[in-house]
Structure formats: C-alpha cells, structure tokens
Amino acid sequence: MRAAVLREIPGELTIEDLRVDAPRPREVLIRTVAAGVCHSDLHHLDGSLQHAVPVVMGHESAGIVEAVGSEVTDFAPGDPVVSCLSVFCGHCEMCLTGHPYRCFKDPSGRGKGVPSRLTRDDGAVVHQFYGVGGFAEEMLVSEHAVVKVTPDIPLDRAALLGCGVMTGLGAVFRTARVEPGTTVAVVGAGGVGLAAIQGARIAGAARVIAVDRVADKLTLAGRLGATDAVDATDGDPVEQVQELTGGGVDYAFEAIGNPVTVRQCFSMAKRGGFACVIGLLASDDTVTLTGRDISSLKIFTSTAMGGGSFRVDIPRYADMYLRGVLDLDSMVSARLPITGVNDAFTAMKAGEVARSVITF
Ligand SMILES: [Zn+2]
Ligand SMILES: [Zn+2]
Incomplete structure (x- = not known):
C-alpha cells in the first residue's frame, strides 16, 4: 500500500x-x-x-x-x-x-x-x-x-474530528468550560482555532474575537461564529482586544504554538481570566511572565486533545455536525x-x- x-x-x-x-x-x-x-x-x-x-x-x-x-x-x-x-x-x-x-x-x-x-x-x-x-x-x-462514527457523516469531514476539531472544541468545552454570556479571544484562525471559535459560539459566548494576520481567515472565522476580528498586522493585537472588551476577555486561547502569541494570549485575558495554550511549542521555547502577571489571578494552562476522551467526544461532535450546529x-x-x-x-x-x- x-x-x-x-x-x-x-x-x-x-x-x-x-x-x-x-x-x-x-x-x-x-x-x-x-x-x-x-x-x-x-x-x-x-x-x-x-x-x-x-x-x-x-x-x-x-x-x-x-x-x-x-x-x-x-x-x-x-x-x-x-x-x-x-x-x-x-x-x-x-x-x-x-x-x-x-x-x-x-x-x-x-x-x-x-x-x-x-x-x-x-x-x-x-x-x-x-x-x-x-x-x-x-x-x-x-x-x-x-x-x-455514524455512517451518515462524510468521512472527509469526519477525519477533522480526529485531531484539530476535537482539540479546539474540547479546549472550550472541557478545559476552559466557557460559560454562556462571556467573552472569548482566539489567537490563530487555522483549523484548531476555527474549531475553538465554533466551540465558543456553541457554548453561548457573547463575544468571540478572532485574531489572525490573514484577512481570508478572519472572514471565515466570522462565518463560523466570531463576532469581532482583530488583524494582528494592524497594531498590537493585545491592545486591540483590550479596547474591544474594556480590559480583556474572560477566556483567551492560543491556537498557533508560538511563544510570542502565547504571551499575547496571556495578556488578552482579563484579571482573574483564563488563558489556555492549545498550540504546540517547541521543547526549548521560552515564555516570560512577570511578578505582576503572576499576581493577576489568571489561570494559565495548556490543553492536549482538548482534554477529552475521543471515544466519547468524537461521536458527540459528529452528531453536532449532522444537526447543523458544527460547521x-x-x-x-x-x-x-x-x-x-x-x-x-x-x-x-x-x-x-x-x-x-x-x-x-
Ligand atoms: Zn493533529
Ligand atoms: Zn493509560
């Protein structure tokens, strides 16, 4: 073969x-x-x-x-x-x-x-x-x-559930447990980031801010549930998110795997907020936190496979696709x-x- x-x-x-x-x-x-x-x-x-x-x-x-x-x-x-x-x-x-x-x-x-x-x-x-x-x-x-999985789901769509979509949705549903009515920022609108954006929409977040450098991805993010788009080439994305939300979001996700955007993700979360790294960093990458960051009462964590059990989650997500909830x-x-x-x-x-x- x-x-x-x-x-x-x-x-x-x-x-x-x-x-x-x-x-x-x-x-x-x-x-x-x-x-x-x-x-x-x-x-x-x-x-x-x-x-x-x-x-x-x-x-x-x-x-x-x-x-x-x-x-x-x-x-x-x-x-x-x-x-x-x-x-x-x-x-x-x-x-x-x-x-x-x-x-x-x-x-x-x-x-x-x-x-x-x-x-x-x-x-x-x-x-x-x-x-x-x-x-x-x-x-x-x-x-x-x-x-x-159910035979009703086309397999070229089902495949995405096996890693990227499960990871992005799980980060929102299982790792962060995003509450309805809250604010969310997702840095990186690739496959995993778009799944996190959809997860935030499904969870009922009031505002879902997509952050990326590529205009087409921000447009797609808007179709999938982002309420706001931040173009990272258009000034400091952290300041833009803080301005949109009056001081930061309840939940910030990093879906790239870059120390610079991880640091931005941490800064986008409001005091006491939740910052979650979904992207994979290289083993020797370094992210610096100051004393003030440590005292900001934020929860800073990472997630793998969305913190879920794929035997449980993937059939659920396939069903969400068939019901038209997940695109x-x-x-x-x-x-x-x-x-x-x-x-x-x-x-x-x-x-x-x-x-x-x-x-x-
Ligand atoms: Zn993967
Ligand atoms: Zn085991």
Whole structure:
C-alpha cells in the first residue's frame, strides 16, 4: 500500500510502497478514506519536534474497517471509524481517573519482540506517527486508536474530528468550560482555532474575537461564529482586544504554538481570566511572565486533545455536525491526492488554508 513517509527530520515526505502485517488480537486494519493535514505533522517535518524515522506521517484520518484481530469486539469490517493519536491503554492511573489523553503508557506501538506493523519490501521497519500513520492507504492500529462514527457523516469531514476539531472544541468545552454570556479571544484562525471559535459560539459566548494576520481567515472565522476580528498586522493585537472588551476577555486561547502569541494570549485575558495554550511549542521555547502577571489571578494552562476522551467526544461532535450546529464543510479548504501532501504543507506554512484533506 502507498504511504507518505518522512525519512529524516527535518525533511519532506516521499510516497513509498509498504507492506502491512496482519492484525494482532487487539488491532484493527482500516482502509483509509480521508486524512486531515494537521500542524503537529509540520512540527516534525520542520524539525521543531522529534519522532523515530522513517515514519508514515498523518494522524487525523477516517476510513472503513477492513479486518479486526481475534479479540476485538467493538469493531467489525465495514464500520466507519476516525483515528486519534491519543491512543489509551485503559488501565493506567490517568486512564482510570478520566484523563485518557494523558495516558502514562505508550500503547501506540506493538512493543518489543513483535514484528513491525509496517515494513519495506526488504524487511526494514517503518514507524507510524504516534501509532497511527494516517497518510497511508491502510492503517493498522490498536483498537484504542479508533472510534466508530455514524455512517451518515462524510468521512472527509469526519477525519477533522480526529485531531484539530476535537482539540479546539474540547479546549472550550472541557478545559476552559466557557460559560454562556462571556467573552472569548482566539489567537490563530487555522483549523484548531476555527474549531475553538465554533466551540465558543456553541457554548453561548457573547463575544468571540478572532485574531489572525490573514484577512481570508478572519472572514471565515466570522462565518463560523466570531463576532469581532482583530488583524494582528494592524497594531498590537493585545491592545486591540483590550479596547474591544474594556480590559480583556474572560477566556483567551492560543491556537498557533508560538511563544510570542502565547504571551499575547496571556495578556488578552482579563484579571482573574483564563488563558489556555492549545498550540504546540517547541521543547526549548521560552515564555516570560512577570511578578505582576503572576499576581493577576489568571489561570494559565495548556490543553492536549482538548482534554477529552475521543471515544466519547468524537461521536458527540459528529452528531453536532449532522444537526447543523458544527460547521465542518467550511473548514475543508482543499482536497488533494496523497501525491499532493507536500503541497498541503507548503500551503499550511504560508497560512493559506483552514484544512487540507488528503482523499484516497
Ligand atoms: Zn493509560
Ligand atoms: Zn493533529
């Protein structure tokens, strides 16, 4: 099967033919239908984060179950499923206290002494990005890496639920628990930021301020629920948000992964407000807080996978899409074949798109 492989970090993807092993007892083999192009992949392509190579990239995918291992009972061939990189073991302290996205173990691979799921013709091992490897015609994954979705949702839209949309909505619903009637700012109106903007609208926020440097993204943010747009190229975005709200927002979210915008996000929250970093920073990035910042009684936190449980959240969000509450159609800005995957990352780097989706 064909897959987009990263051979070295930093680097570009190459399309290779790989062999897929048969499912082991608790694994699921999926024929991929669509794969969203997410920023976390780009962090590895550009070298700001590391992963074992060679690796099939991609993790925000959806497809149809083709085969299941002998002990799998939750899935059957023909089931539509969405993948999630937050593979959970189901029995560590984090999983058992309701935080599967913080799972202590690494349940993503097969463990030592077991043949690799993916190999080249010469037998060389190829890894899967966080146990998924979604830029591939087939995904062989742990049963704990997928969730079933209703057959009514088109899979090129469902794929977005697997990472970006779940992360943005979860940051609002689960991490921050945004209250109706409050004010929200979202810095970065890419895929995750647009999901957070929609989440704030659905949660009933009175004002939802989108902050970005790209006019088209601010326009799209307005369609998806932003009540105000702040063009970050048009003067200090923190001052603009403070002016719009008379001193700052109740909840500020950063959906880029940049120390400058993280700092701005913190400053946009009012005294006692909530500032939440959704974007992924490089390991050695630094953000400075002063004594006055520390005394401002703000809550400053980060979120991963929206702080949720994807087995619970993704079917809910699929239902919200089908009821017309959540707009996924407007978030897909391009559909490309797998051979166009590097172009999708180029467009992402240029900040041109909400979400590109690879279709198979
Ligand atoms: Zn666990
Ligand atoms: Zn992602």
